[in-house]
Amino acid sequence: MSLTLDEARARAAALSEISYDLALDVTSTDDFRSRAVIGFTTTGGGTFLELHRARTLDVVLDGTPITPAYDGVRIVLDDLAPGKHEVIVDARLSYVTDGEGLHTFTDPADGERYVGGYLGLDITQRLFACFDQLDLKAPITLTVAADPAWTVLSNGVPTGPGAFATTPPIACDLFVVAAGPFHSVRWEHAGVPMGWHARRSLAAELDRDAAELRRVTEACYDHFARVFTEPFPFDSYDQVFVPELNWGAQENPGCVTFNEFMLPRGRVTDDDRRRRAMVIAHEMSHMWFGDLVSPVWWEDAWLNESFADYMGFEVAETAAGCTGTRVSFEALHKPGAYDADRRRSTHPVAPDSADVPDTATATTIFDEISYGKGNATVRQLVTWLGEDDFLTGVNAHLTAHRFGNATLQDLLAALDAASPRDVRGWADVWLRRSGHDTIRVTRSDGVPALSRVGVRPHRFTVSAYTAELEPVASRLIDLGDEPLVLPDWSGLVVVPNANGETFARLDLDQQSRDALTEGLTTVPDPLVRAVLWPELLDRDPLPLLARQLPHEPSPTLIGAALTRIRNRLIHRTLPAAAVPDALAVVAAACATTGEPDEQRAVALARGLAWSTADTALLRRWLSANATDQGLTLDPELRWALVHRLAELGGLDAAGIEAERRRDDTADGALGALTALAARPSESAKAEAWAAMTEDPGVSVRRFRALAAGLWSPSQRELVAPYIPAYLAAAPTLARRGSAFAAEIGRAFPALALTDQEHEGVREALRHDMPTVLRRHWDDELDDRTA
Structure with missing residues (x-):
């Protein structure tokens, strides 16, 4: 109820x-x-x-x-x-x-x-x-x-x-x-007892990272102690990696829980470190925004999540020393927010309370709008308002409502009192309306001009480049109703929102688009490339990937581009007949004959692991426990190779069991489930489906692992019978609870559907089903039929 x-x-x-x-x-x-x-x-x-x-x-x-x-x-x-x-x-x-x-x-x-x-x-x-x-x-x-x-x-x-x-x-x-029986690392900072904890079998990993975890924790704490006038609200601060957490982390006052994927076994990449630092900062900011002051009802969940997400990326970048965190936001998170804002399910960052009539509906607004778009909106607010006025208003709000509850109107009143700008008018168009604007570049006689398609005021950086994409100039501009002509940049390539300060899609002029498509990876600033990669990739994905990925210097941007190609194109929209050629393009773009940058080599090897059809290469890497270039396989990469080899029919159940015994951990057990489900046989698919649906106590992680192996765009004929079976079984399975319902929604068939299969989804949606599952299916339809 x-x-x-x-x-x-x-x-x-x-x-x-x-x-x-x-x-x-x-x-x-x-x-x-x-x-x-x-x-x-x-x-x-x-x-x-x-x-x-x-x-x-x-x-x-x-x-x-x-x-x-x-x-x-x-x-x-x-x-x-x-x-x-x-x-x-x-x-x-x-x-x-x-x-x-x-x-x-x-x-x-x-x-x-x-x-x-x-x-x-x-x-x-x-x-x-x-x-x-x-x-x-x-x-x-x-x-x-x-x-x-x-x-x-x-x-x-x-x-x-x-x-x-x-x-x-x-x-x-x-x-x-x-x-x-947790393994613990404890200390005291600024008079507050602190600790990091992990289960006993991860003691070596916790000890490996303990100095870094302590440094980031203290840097974030010291930053918040400087910018917030309210002191740290609680008497202690523990952070614990817990098994099988359903989300990335949770901001429990004085005792934050983290998903164990943030304590990787084996290699820890720079992206891992940045992500973890961002989440540490995100959850710590919640001690003030969300814990000290909480919303009254769930329509103001964004007051928790949008602010914490903004603080997480900003503080990790500027205070915790994790340069490149903003790059990861622009490349990995913001594109998903644009996708979400084009769906029927989009909603204002700050919806009305009437739009969240019950807790079932509330579970659906913890989404890319509340996080990714909300984060970007708060960053635009800070850019538009100025950081000093922003923090003055925030601090007044926190003090006025300490250990209580507050609404959007309470926050707006505090910000309005701190600034001469029309904060309420800004909130009406930015927070109370769904959708996003487009920043358009046009030319007249070679002179570029910026215009806005939409209703929101924007403040952002615009940058100019030569035809060879050498930087010429940048400036912070305000764009409203009237176009902004840039006569001194005649003939130059123009990139609006170059530093990602606002939330708006780009519509580049032909001259700029052509130059950037041909030379994207020569743009020197990775943050500018992070803004441009998703925009250009969505227009011409495989040719751009083939041309630019081998030359992209940032491992973060390599991983983001590959993730978008896999999730948006191969798993959702590409017809089955086109999948092998698309995977070949990805594999060729990831192939390398020698990569001196280990971080970049890891990103490319992970892409090759899921895209290659070369079973001899996969066996060779597994046998050597290293790539041909000598990169040692970490557990994540090794299980990706096992999954792909099993999917191609190159590894049987006995071989998978040998891999599981080699990695006799919780992650190893899940990796084996995925590989077993991925084998190209009717019996393998039947066993996976039974394990997913016949055990009423199947855990979220086991269900996820099985679904990851069951669906394969390369095995269309084998998995086709399970599409109607999934549609029939999912509504009943989803009544177990909201977390399990969300996992069932995420287990939607990861391949392009036929018109008849799309209609099957629509027919299922005409019947009663849990709110969370309905939201996932509606979004899948929108993503696949846009």
């Missing part, structure tokens, strides 16, 4: 002074005990707590046992007198393997067990009884009964074995608990 906006508003109006005293017992492997003592004050009448599918339930209200109405989701409390009350909810709940609740994981590397409550929107009720909404913030006190040899982590400062100090008021979806 999805909580509605009206219900949340009514409950928030009736309740106040909420507190939680929580006791968890995770010593049993069958289920766990959750006992919540909930204090609250009410204006009187009825209300309800959420608790998802309790196996047993005992409720005591104000000292008296009661048997309330309970439908498996809501505990109804009727006829409450005005004033203070205490309800004790003692329940036994099931562990989960989909990350939504108290997740359990057994490490195949050493048999150790880990449990964790990694919560979020509409999930806290799967761990303890609560008023599960953003604007009913409350202090939480926790005790955990667990194996005495385990480390237990949570939001509060530890006060004893399994016991934690009461938190300040926090939204209950930001509560976290993680327990298991």
Whole structure:
């Protein structure tokens, strides 16, 4: 049952002074005990707590046992007198393997067990009884009964074995608990106890990266301590790599959780470091934006995510010393935001509350609009407003609403008071409207002019180059209703938004487009190339890739171009008959006879691993555990080679099992599942499909791994029967929960569909299905039929 906006508003109006005293017992492997003592004050009448599918339930209200109405989701409390009350909810709940609740994981590397409550929107009720909404913030006190040899982590400062100090008021979806035999690195900075933690089998990787993780953490902390007038809001700061987290990371106050892919086994590339530093900065900024001050309802989720995403990339680039982080945003993230803004499902960065009527809908707005477009919009706001006025307004907002909730209007009021500019007018066109503008370059007698197709004011850098793409000049300009003529740049190549300050597509004049298409990789600034690669790649993908990729000096841009070709062209729109030739173009562009830059060699080898049809090359690399040029295979690259060799029919089940034994880890088990599912036989596809659909407890990661092997554009005839089977089974499977529904949506067939198959999707969408899955399918249709 999805909580509605009206219900949340009514409950928030009736309740106040909420507190939680929580006791968890995770010593049993069958289920766990959750006992919540909930204090609250009410204006009187009825209300309800959420608790998802309790196996047993005992409720005591104000000292008296009661048997309330309970439908498996809501505990109804009727006829409450005005004033203070205490309800004790003692329940036994099931562990989960989909990350939504108290997740359990057994490490195949050493048999150790880990449990964790990694919560979020509409999930806290799967761990303890609560008023599960953003604007009913409350202090939480926790005790955990667990194996005495385990480390237990949570939001509060530890006060004893399994016991934690009461938190300040926090939204209950930001509560976290993680327990298991973690390996830890601890220290203190600026008077705050800090730590990094990872499961025991990843101890070597954590120790390898500990100095870097500490340096980035302290650099980000020091930066935020300088720019925010509110001090760090919590008493400690732990960061923990947890197994099978459903997203990249989560901003739990005082105890941030990270997906383990950010602690790679083997090689750590510069892109890995930049991404990790960005996420560290992103999550730490949430301690202020999202945790100290939280939205009232989910239409303002962008106030969390857009600001944190902007801060993540900006602070990683400027404070944490990870040069090139902005390049990765322009090349990898912003293009997806443009794609999302062209779909039917697009929405304003800041939608109206009426457009988010319930929590089911809210789960769909954590998307490329709230992150990628929102990030770009905040950057444009800072560019347009000026950083000093921006920070003055932000700090006033944080202080005014500390440990409370706030809305867009609250933030706009603070920014408006800090700046002479019309912030509310800016917000109306940038935040309240969907879609994006286009910056167009035209020429008259060789003189370039910039014009805007759209309604938004833009401030950005425009750069000029010679015909040979040598830099001539750059300037920061404002573009509004009137075209901007650049007479002193007559005959020059012109690149608007060269540094990516705004969110607008480019429509270049023919002279500029021709020069850039022919010589893109000679443009010296990688940030300018990052802006241009997606624009030019979308117009003529394979010829541009063949011509420019072998000469692209940036590993980040190589990886971004290959990812876009794979995901947008080969997996979605290219007819099956054209796939082999397209893969051959990609493989030829990635082939190298000797690459002195290891980072670049890794990016090219990863592209070759999924595109080559040369089974002899794949076997040779696996046998040597290195490429022909001597680049050692890291686990990620090795499993990509195994996947491709199996897909080509060059590796049987016994060979895949040998690889799994060679890498007897959780990642190895998943890699083997993908490779087994990729084999070109009817039996392999049948086994994969059964594993995906017949086990009601299949984990999100196992499902993802199987789907990655099942669908292959090169195996159209083999997988075609599973397209209608997927459409028939997915709606039922997706009712397990929002995270699993999202994974099922992402498992949409990764190949171009026929007209008849497209109609099959449309027909399925005419019937009832979970909101999250519907959103994924609508987006897939838009991406494939645009």
